[in-house]
Amino acid sequence: MPIPLRMTVFWAVFRHVDRMPVMQQPPERIRAASDARRRLLRLPTASLVIGRRHGGTDVVDREIPAADGTPLPVRIYRPRDSAGRRLPVVVNFHGGGWVSGDIRQSEWWCSTVAALAGVAVVSVDYRLAPEHPFPGPPEDCYDTTLWVSEHADELEVDAERLAVMGDSAGGNLAAVVSMMARDRERPPVAAQVLVYPSVDLVDALPSESENANRPILTGKDVANTPDVYFHGTPADRGDPYASPLRGKHENLPPALIQTAEFDPLRDHGSVYAEALRAAGVSVRLTNYVDAVHGYLSLPGLMPVARQAVAEAAEFLREQLRP
Template sequence: MPVPLRTAAFWTVYKLLDRAPVMQQPAEKVRAAADARAKFLRMPGAWLIAGRADPHAEITERAAKSSDGVELPLRVYRPKDAGTAVLPVVVNFHGGGWVSGDARQSEWWASALAAQAHVVVVSVEYRLAPEHPFPGPAEDCYDATVWVAEHAGEFGVDPQRLAVMGDSAGGNLAAVVSLMARDRGGPAIAQQILIYPSVDLAADLPSEKENGNAPILTSKDIATTPGLYFHNSTREMTDPYASPLRATLDDLPPALIQTAQFDPLRDHGAAYAKALRAAGVPVRLTNYVDAVHGYISLPGIVPAARQALAETIAEVREVLGAVG
């Protein structure tokens, strides 16, 4: 079954405009390539591909403090009709291979989740590799999650109804933050939402070959990423805080895992779901037919993105007890 025509056409045009895939650049050129991609995705008319912010969500900016005193930008989405209500909170980590992306990424998704699930979504701008390699991004995400829980009153949120969410590298980070919170005694995490996550950087799963030349993410991107994310890729790739599939998975929060049919990382999500279930963790796994990696950033190209959003809204409402 081929990639849908609309998605294939977009990818053909995009490759002509973006000739420097970020994750395939040498370390000294990654930041410039990532910045160029970010500008491209914010050009006039880009909303036709990336979607618009939900008008029923209020968007503000804050900053969290990392354990080493650095301010980490936060983009906060809250339902406009929430008033002074104390709401559940979802801490979100963007994708981008640990080397690109920012807190504004997938704004249509974060704002719609806030407005329609009646929760507060806090998107974290963690420091990126190669300038800040492993475990830097994971530690920043954990620190931001702790900070949000400790400052719950300032956000109008209930720290006992806290979830973590992320897509791609952000899905990896959400899984890792769940592990860190368990291992370090908090904060309490009620749910983990992992969207086409990478969960084993030392693995070679069948979908990486089957979808090796798929749109958005290729097997070459996957092969070159460890050289950018790690000091010592051979040793660090198997660290459980880099590859959570290699961790002991007992006593973790329930998980929603979404994968995409035409994604090299598709089998990562399925493998993590199987491992979590074996450890007694409740899991809902959904594989979206005709979808490609990165679909939560491409609602105008991948129709399944809106179906995936609806599923996420329903799961957040059920697990966190959101009302509205």
């Protein structure tokens, strides 16, 4: 199936409006480019593309402390009228190549998952590179997940029914947090939802060249981002907490992995599914054949986003049931 026409037209227009592709900037210009894109997505008409908050949810904004005491903004979604009920909980990590993005871009996805799956969703604004390079983002995401588990009573959630999810760089972070929780023996993570995740920052996979010039994410974006993510650090790109494909996969939680046919990261999802299965982990892998990278942030353009969110909600209901 071809890329939907409306997506092709949108991308042709957006490239002329977005003059500073975030992930193709040198480190010193990343924040300015990211802020410019954020302003575009806050225009009133942007909701026609990125979707609106689900009407069946209640939302609370607050801050929680990272391990070093830095306050991290979080946005908490609950199904409408669920106060007083202890719900399963899902911690969400947004995409953006570890250098861009915020919790607002996940608003449609997180609120819809909360409403459809009957769960609380905690979406975190982790600190970004290059100002906070690796291992900063995964540590912030782990700290948030641990905090949610330790404050389950306050949040009216069930710490024994906790999952993680994320898209793109956020999918990488969800996979990494699952590893961290296993290695550090807390908190218990019951499931992981990885949407077009990046799992190897060392070797290029075939889809990166096959889909190098597709909408939203290009091969050049994929190639440039690690330099910013590791900016000024001696870290090894093969570190399992950066490239989860290169870690040990035994005793990780069941996974739903979604990929997009016209995505440079498509093969990352499939090879990670193979690695998890080889380690005895239950995996559901779905490749959306008419989709591009970023579909879950573009429900107004990509009808497949609604199918994907329904699949994610079904998976979470199944994995987090009492």
